[in-house]
Amino acid sequence: MGQKIIARTLSEAIEALAKYDCNIVAGGSDIMLQKRNTAGELPRFEKDVLFIANIEELHKEYVDEEGLHIGATMTLEEILRHELTPNVLKDCLKELASVNIRHFATLPGNIANASPAGDTIVVDILLDAKLKLTSIRGVRYVSAEDFVQGVRKIDLAKDELIEEIIFPKYDFDKLIWFKVGSRKAESISKLAFAAAYKLDGEKIASIRLAFGSVFMKAIRSHELEKELEGMSLKELGSRVEEFTEKYGKVISPIDDQRSTKSYRLEVTKNIVRDFLTTLAKGGN
Amino acid sequence: MAKIKFTLNHKKLEVEVDPSRRLLDFIREDMHLSGTKEGCGEGSCGACVVLMDGYSVNSCLIPMANVEGHEIITIDEFKNTKEFEVLYAAFSEEGGSQCGFCTPGMIIASQSLLSHNPHPSEEEIRAGLAGNLCRCTGYQAIIQAVKLASEIGGNLWDKK
Known part of the structure; x- marks a missing residue:
């Protein structure tokens, strides 16, 4: 020492x-x-x-x-x-x-x-x-x-x-980063979201969703990603709410000095819902 | 203790110092260069920023080990430059300094920004100074000052 x-x-x-x-x-x-x-x-x-x-x-x-x-x-x-x-x-x-x-x-x-x-x-x-x-x-x-x-x-x-x-190396049509913080700089995230997907015509060829600040570590659900892969955008459109709820169960946010458990859960679900809704319409 | 070689304000130094000592403490206490301030001491306020190879860094979080081989410029030396004169005039003109505690850091961060981006947009100025807090001015005057400096500086900051 x-x-x-x-x-x-x-x-x-x-x-x-x-x-x-x-x-x-x-x-x-x-x-x-x-x-x-x-x-x-x-x-x-x-x-x-x-x-x-x-x-x-x-x-x-x-x-x-x-x-x-x-x-x-x-x-x-x-x-x-x-x-x-x-x-x-x-x-x-x-x-x-x-x-x-x-x-x-x-x-x-x-x-x-x-x-x-x-x-x-x-x-x-x-x-x-x-x-x-x-x-x-x-x-x-x-x-x-x-x-x-x-x-x-x-x-x-x-x-x-x-x-x-x-x-x-990866092959995606689109990659997304989204952070919720208190101010633009030097802000430690209340929550963070990153996603990527590739479409094959009207189907999801591959998809990944990752979350930060809403679990004890950054987290992805490989199971839910597998469920989504191969799904048609039309089917996704009818199941947005179901997957939003499922993702809400993947995370386990807490109350701390930066935010609250309920805020983090609701906002994460809003972001997932918004992301999946946009994707179901063909993305972008 | 370790021997650290680096350049401080254009002077080549070889100092015997604990490698974990904060650059800020070395500057203020060992070299008696008190222009560099300590505000929060945790990298949030930017009062302690100095130039390391031309880039603004928080000297409160930099251990002496990490300055080995680098060039450090503090406000006490930077005040002798043409760039400082222009920034000084612009900050005075726009009211970009009030109590003055944040100002050395603001000036150094402005220099770091302008030397890599001589004609920044307002958004780029805001991003460039986002790590420097000021409790007096409300920032607008500082943003204006940097904008004015980039104008009256002409090609002063353009890459040579």
């Missing part, structure tokens, strides 16, 4: 993680606040600390046959301005925190913080993103959906680092 290590390379970082029990600091926007102390005093870290922002080899965004890779030290604003970034992620990032914070905050930071209100996690699970977790033992891949297990609970071993996030 008491070690503070500045890693300049990935191998330095994972060697430090193998040796010490570390808090990992990327941009610092969340953890520096959580460990905040009186002005002038050092932040209160209870563990060793590993700083990874200086790892240049993780500062990249690129596409290969696997999909889009975003390295752990890319800042949110760099991702927002990058030509390879999917629009649905850009729409999410535009409304996340403020431009000042986006200049140093990172995507793995938002995921590893594992807040139920982590906006980017909603987009990650919508796009079936997976995380590349690296340690001196090797590399392991885990889906963003499985990585976040609950409030502040993540599937990350003590010696592992999120090296990058991988968004597999």
Whole structure:
């Protein structure tokens, strides 16, 4: 305890993680606040600390046959301005925190913080993103959906680092991001919604709906998505209310300082109803 | 403690410092540069923003480890630039500063915005300053000031 290590390379970082029990600091926007102390005093870290922002080899965004890779030290604003970034992620990032914070905050930071209100996690699970977790033992891949297990609970071993996030290739006609917050900037979501679909003539070829801030973690219902897939738009039009109610049971919102359980439930159902109604009419 | 090399206000520094120390505390307490303010201390108010490689960042949330190799400019240095002169004139003209506590952050955030987008729309100004709070002016005067600065600055912020 008491070690503070500045890693300049990935191998330095994972060697430090193998040796010490570390808090990992990327941009610092969340953890520096959580460990905040009186002005002038050092932040209160209870563990060793590993700083990874200086790892240049993780500062990249690129596409290969696997999909889009975003390295752990890319800042949110760099991702927002990058030509390879999917629009649905850009729409999410535009409304996340403020431009000042986006200049140093990172995507793995938002995921590893594992807040139920982590906006980017909603987009990650919508796009079936997976995380590349690296340690001196090797590399392991885990889906963003499985990585976040609950409030502040993540599937990350003590010696592992999120090296990058991988968004597999996808094929949708439309992707949607929608956030309800108290103000335009720096607003932590009351609820967040992301969706994607592809039509095959008058039928739903594929569909995904993801929700944030209305459950202990960002959530999708693969069962309901399966029920909807293959359905004709005409049939969907007659079953909007049924699916709105079903989605209302998927989520389990709570009262907190930002909103109430009943507001979140009603507004989520309104958004689902509106989305499905529009889709039943052919989308857009 | 660790040795951190970086550039502060155009001066190359190599300092022995705890890597978790906040950049804000280093600037204010170690370097006695008190133009940079601490407001909320949690990244919401923007009073502490400084330029890191030309981009506005909240120095209250940045550990010293993360400034390694970067260039930091605070308001105490930025006030010596042409860009500052124009912003100063525009903020004065429009009444964009009242008690003044948010102003160093507002100016730095304005510089970060204009240096990457020299002629922003009103919406872009609002987004660019969304991380900076002001309890006096009601914002409209500040938005006008940035708009005026981008006009009277001519091509000052255009990429060279």
